[in-house]
Amino acid sequence: MRVRLYKLLIKSFIGPFIGTFFVALFLFLMQTIWKYLEDLVGKGLELSVIFEFIFYFAIHLIPMALPLAILLSSIMVFGNLAERYELVAIKSAGVSLLKAMRPMFLISFTLAVAAFFTANYLIPKANLSWGALLYDVTKKKPAMNIVDNVFFKDIDGYQIRVGKKHEDGQTIENILIYVDDKKNGGNNNILIAEKGKMAISEDQQYMTLNLINGKRYQELVDNPNYHTTMPHNTMAFESYNLTLDLSELAFNRTDKERFSEDQRMMNVEQLEIRIDSLTRYIHKKKNSLYRYMDPYFIVASDTLDIQDTGVVARFEYLLNYHSKSKQPLISSISDSKTRGILKSKFPKPLTKEEREKLTTKSSNGSLPTINEREQIIERALQTANNVKRISSNNLDDSSSQREQRARYLVEWHRKFTLAVSCILLFFIGAPLGAIIKKGGFGLPLVISLLLFILYYVVTIFGEKLAKQGVLPPVLGMWLALMVFFPLAIFLTYKASRDSQLFSADAYKRTIKLLTPKWAKGYLDKK
Structure with missing residues (x-):
């Protein structure tokens, strides 16, 4: 059953x-x-x-x-x-x-x-x-569709207008054709004909226009006196054949492999390969950035993690830290000088003699001159700008790769x-x-x-x-x-x-159970 x-x-x-x-x-x-x-x-x-x-x-x-x-x-x-x-x-x-x-x-x-x-x-x-x-x-491009009194511009280099197109689809009248000569400044050749015939090849690659009773105007833009005399040629004809290339109007197939890198075109195995490759690339860029930035952030091996950045607080921290060790922190500084430093939160102003010493090298050559300091500052700024530029480019590249990796993961x-x-x-x-x-x-x-x-x-x-x-x-x-x-x-x-769950009677019964006795009669009337 x-x-x-x-x-x-x-x-x-x-x-x-x-x-x-x-x-x-x-x-x-x-x-x-x-x-x-x-x-x-x-x-x-x-x-x-x-x-x-x-x-x-x-x-x-x-x-x-x-x-x-x-x-x-x-x-x-x-x-x-x-x-x-x-x-x-x-x-x-x-x-x-x-x-x-x-x-x-x-x-x-x-x-x-x-x-x-x-x-x-x-x-x-x-x-x-x-x-x-x-x-x-x-x-x-749109198909070859010539309409009465409308310019057809989808054939590169030509603009064609016909006054009337007969029902047979081949006979045309009142023809005007602009030949676009880009090398010589635009539409310098104009063809005009009373009537004509259109014939398209069997492979749809070419169209031949047989123009009857017309003229051809051509401006001689190469002439040195063109802008003053506007020289041109005029040619009258009884029959004129013009062959147009229609290959650009044909439907051509593109190789599918051009689009194979899009995440929507991949299966799970292909996506996993791309995700793994991008993950390794992002880690590589991150490590290379760390290696590049590391020399610019040198920290002494004995540097301590000091929470307060105040000068007095740091000095007190060092004194308290080294008081527990066997060796004193500063053996050459007397207690009176140390107490003086601890009592003062702000440094004393420099005297005139001390300021003058800073403008020149000291006797032992330990202090740089102002020019040398300016050069040092300029080099430091250049280095900082280079570091900023390289790190910014690196981070932008990593960010774009992370976005691509996210798209792969979404599709996965x-x-x-x-x-x-x-x-x-x-x-x-x-x-x-x-x-x-x-x-x-x-x-x-x-x-x-x-x-x-x-x-x-x-x-x-x-x-x-x-x-x-x-x-x-x-x-x-x-x-x-x-x-x-x-x-x-x-x-x-x-x-x-x-x-x-969706029964109205069930909700009505629940409401009646929760309603006070004095209101039940009113609800029953309703």
């Missing part, structure tokens, strides 16, 4: 899941494809290219459609079972809610494993193909959070459907959309904080799951206890 029940539950889950998955995928696809509609329309792309673009983009949207489909289908299935009292019959047969959820949990677990392999292998390859195709589509965790979200949202949807006791696409759809939007917002919020370095990547990417995990436990517990 239990096997039959499990088969029934599995069949009731698979149908709504497949339907909701493709509906959600289609809605997400239609909602986001509008951003790229301008790049796809009006460029003469083949239908195969457009369908290929949509196919790769649909695979890119699987991480959004799959969790929503699991959430909505689980709410619908258990809502239908509860609404038709089938769930009550199942429980009366000795099968608890958790046991009834077991077969669909196995399906959700299978979907989670499939989601991981999809995110790890299929989606990176689809992203690589889609990214290269998107680059090629955006770079492609994304592949696992997708799989876990499939299981977590099932444990939210199944008990929630049993509690609300509503099936179909009405209330379950509204609730699932609200929950999914909240989940998606928290996911994007955590991802942004992780990429900006505000949160560790592991915390930012798992933030939404940590927020929704207590909700899953709460709903599963309430559903297993047959809690009337």
Whole structure:
């Protein structure tokens, strides 16, 4: 009997899941494809290219459609079972809610494993193909589409306007062509013709214009007297052939390997290699900066950690410290001089003779002159500026590498959070459907959309904080799951206890129990 029940539950889950998955995928696809509609329309792309673009983009949207489909289908299935009292019959047969959820949990677990392999292998390859195709589509110029009385400027070096284009697509009238000569200052050659014929080669690489009854004007900008006399040539013709290169209008494919270094195009193994490489690079830069800065911060081997920076306090500290040792701190200073230093907090002003001594070297050459001191200060400032510049560049480089490492870590965790979200949202949807006791696409759809939007917002919020370095990547990417995990436990517990969480009658009964006796009569009238 239990096997039959499990088969029934599995069949009731698979149908709504497949339907909701493709509906959600289609809605997400239609909602986001509008951003790229301008790049796809009006460029003469083949239908195969457009369908290929949509196919790769649909695979890119699987991480959004799959969790929503699991959430909505689980709410619908258990809502239908509860609404038709089938769930009550199942429980009366000795099968608890958790046991009834077991077969669909196995399906959700299978979907989670499939989601991981999809995110790890299929989606990176689809992203690589889609990214290269998107680059090629955006770079492609519009197709050869000449409209009446509108200049066509997408052929490099030419601006073409026709007064009338016949229905055969080849015969044209009132033709005006500017030939852009960039070396000689712009549009110096002009072609005018009464009518003509357009012919495009079979390989779509060239177009030949056969102009009839026209003139060609050419300004002689190389003439020394050009700016005074404006010399030019005029040539009349009965027939003139002009061949245009259309290769730049063709759709060319770019090598996919150009985009392979993007984190969205990598699987777990490739991401781990990049993360390890960046981690070692950051540590190397950090150690090299320490080695570079170390000579500029020399500390004596006998330097003590003195907390107070005052002169008297430091001297007292040294006296107290060395009084415990066998050797005196200063043996050449008499007690009277020492007491004098300790009594005075401020140094005595220099006399005139002492100030004059500082401007010249002493007899033994121990004091530098003012010029020498200025040179010393200047060299010190130069050294400090060099240290500041090198350390700043080093820190900027390390910061950019940390940001790149954070993006790799975010993508690494994304592949696992997708799989876990499939299981977590099932444990939210199944008990929630049993509690609300509503099936179909009405209330379950509204609730699932609200929950999914909240989940998606928290996911994007955590991802942004992780990429900006505000949160560790592991915390930012798992933030939404940590927020929704207590909700899953709460709903599963309430559903297993047959809690009337969304029942208005239950809340009314609770309010009546908490209402004083004198107010109950008033509430009963209401």
